[in-house]
């Protein structure tokens with residue numbers, strides 16, 4: 001999508017600290033980290049939010065989780081643990097309307113999730 005921040009990062013039109021990329025996904029460090037490790041995993045294809053998913057996206061969403069878990073292992077988070085978060089819509093505080101999953105870890109995280 002022409003005017004989407006994460007489409008532009010995925011296309012390398014805007015710089016980001018990329019930690020993983022493949023045919024389907026790009027993962028990069030969050031510009032305003034909320035934990036020692038804060039990575040965003042995004043599909044290359046523009047999907048606005050979880051609200052836009054249907055059955056055809058099942059494999060892609062599975063890959064996001066699998067890549068997040070691999071990154072967590074590679075970044076040394078596996079033993080201590082980590083959190084994956086996908087915000088959807090205003091009540092969850094979604095600010096970028098290109099689907100993304102946050103990988104957060106490297107410190108004990110807040111016990112509250114909402």
Ligand code: 5GP
Pocket residue numbers: 005016017028029030031032033040086087093094095096097
């Ligand atoms: P959301 O609030 O939509 O769940 O998450 C959006 C995330 O994108 C935020 O954590 C924010 O810090 C991050 N972000 C916003 N703009 C940029 C940017 O230009 N580059 C990077 N790397 N992250 C960004």
Ligand code: ZN
Pocket residue numbers: 001004005006007008045046047097098
């Ligand atoms: Zn996009």
